[in-house]
Amino acid sequence: MAIYQPDSWSEDHSPQPSMSGYYPLEVVRDDEHPGPSAPREDPSPLSRSPGQKRKRECSTDSENEELEEELVGPEPKDIWVVESLRGLKTRLKKQRVSSVLPEHHRVFTRLLEDPVIRNFLAWDKNLRVSDKYLLAMVIAYFSRAGLFSWQYRRIHFFIALYLANDMEEDSQTPKKNIFSFLYGESRSQRPLFHKLRYQFVQSMGWRTRVSREECEEIQAYDPDLWVWGRDRTLLPYSSRHCGGPRSST
Template structure:
């Protein structure tokens, strides 16, 4: 019995030792596989989170870079300011200031000269005796549109003035029949065929102004101040023709009338129609300024 029990103990001890060896072998194998992964992870974490010594070493370098960039920007600004001042001084030395003549005054003078030279523009203003189609504020808006569109040169001035005046009517006025009178004066006898092109030219003018169609009263008065004694700035509309009033009794009269007709009598103003001899040119010649 004692021999058998001793043999059983020896076998149990041997089995325990073999199991422990197997476990140690398995753990070593696992460590061999996991060790490179753990080292790689630790290396990545070190790269992502630098140490305090590295941060302290980097801070002064970054501060020096920031200070250098600020100094460079200040130097550039100072150099630019100095260059601008020098250029301004050179321009003042080479081109002294003109006392009372500037570009806008010249443009206003060219705009007013068009009404003096073009007989159709004068006839249009003579036919508009009540100043409903072209009062002083609408004419000032006309110049502002041409100025914004950079179209103040003397070429085709008649067509540009009529297009800008039509745009001013579209923005400010509510009586459509009055602005339709512009068609025969601007386009001639064939205005019924040519008015779509005229409307396209009006839209092109509006686009060239940057779609800035609103003009303040102060801007109009500034334009009038360049030549306050000119006759077109005296065209003040009467108070009884202001507001959104529509005269439906004019349905018997065929509008627009155009050149060659006497102006309509006005019962409110007490003005009778008087024949104004203004010739009517063809559409090709009327589109160009005289």
């Protein structure tokens, strides 16, 4: 059986694609002179009429401009920004868009009417488990869990508050206080609580860090909500546990 051998000339001299995928462009200028072995079709540049030379240059320039526009694309248009207005400088500030929706605030406000949650907040007089920053983190977690507003129940409030204390408090006492209030001395319900907590964190994509700035933005949505008055710094020094959650970046 005959074996096909590619032509050596076509393999050596065929144009090879560049790294960008385009074949290299061959540019011919009028001031270049071919080598001794290359024949010249027009030995005298004076034999061309000025009109022919000008026509060729114009055609080349037009083709190059079209090719450059095709490869590079159109130039970006200028964007005008107001620098000043009647001599007063206008300063623009980049503002972060909060991921917390109004529905998450409404869910939180609805759960505050739950009698068990009300009793819990009244029981935590020293705000060791439920100060305003930890409660703001509950709303942040609601926004990240991705549940429908009607799906949130009392247990989700305590799970989110447990996570907030786990993230911001160095002591295990606040988390034990949540169990003590919910289940007393019984430990039978704790495995189920931790199972639900794991599922809740997983639904958040393990994003449990909440910055102090985000907590303050959450509180500013409805600054007159009564739970935002739960400020540890306003308590007597002997009743404080700490000054609030640590600021995170």
